[in-house]
């Protein structure tokens with residue numbers, strides 16, 4: 001498969017510690033203690049431990065040491081996992097990078113093509129921290145997007161859901177943006193009008209440059225306000241010229257609003273429904289979620305990713321969840337009478353064809 005959404009991960013191996021991976025991102029000693037306590041109590045953590053022990057041919061109790069030994073040659077270990085999960089090419093969210101330096105590093109490490117997405121949020125956060133005015137921030141975001149396209153990015157991503165939410169207003173002016181910079185809240189929560197305006201402008205540039213835009217929707221780590229992450233909140237933006245001309249990829253299946261996300265992809269020809277992250281953290285629901293999307297959305301607009309991060313096993317686990325779920329999806333589609341050729345074509349589109357057409361052509 002082509003994995004359309006992952007992150008840079010560890011650059012060396014070591015003992016396996018499942019407690020360090022998860023959605024609880026608070027910092028400090030009590031948060032660390034909590035992470036260790038709940039580490040093994042999460043279903044997905046138990047499943048990844050069981051499967052990794054089987055992969056490494058060891059007992060679960062011996063996993064930390066067995067993984068330490070197996071990962072001594074890090075490139076070989078990482079490539080083995082990706083081969084086993086049939087990930088042939090990846091697209092990474094590299095933050096506010098301006099070049100392929102990070103993705104090139106991971107292409108070398110994984111011995112397969114790795115492409116990059118430009119992120120607009122860090123550009124905005126950094127300039128806000130420095131006290132830049134609205135006009136400067138918006139024009140720097142525009143410059144960043146143009147430079148990223150020239151430097152060969154596969155697309156863009158925004159996590160505006162984690163900042164000021166997905167209810168992006170389409171009527172923001174520079175004056176309103178400037179006023180929003182004076183809100184007495186932390187930078188991550190500051191400047192809604194500014195962030196709305198910058199996102200809309202960035203979408204316009206992505207549309208001109210023929211690059212797709214990934215938008216975080218649905219659940220995420222514990223710093224997210226989930227109520228601000230419902231994909232339906234994007235309807236006003238998607239009705240604008242920028243929002244209806246750029247290719248907009250709504251990621252993570254919008255969990256728990258998968259059908260809502262499916263409706264947006266069904267009703268708007270430039271909107272794509274992407275499945276990732278749920279295949280790590282809610283692995284039992286993946287089959288059901290894919291069926292919900294396949295039932296609604298044309299199959300040329302559903303895309304698969306992992307949202308792998310921190311350790312390469314998260315990519316491996318998430319990709320296997322997709323392959324296994326697809327077998328059940330295909331069985332169900334066959335049972336209700338879909339033709340074998342339609343099912344096979346859909347499989348190819350979802351695992352590879354759509355991502356290639358959208359990001360890489």
Ligand SMILES: [Zn+2]
Nearest residue numbers: 005007093307
């Ligand atoms: Zn991600």
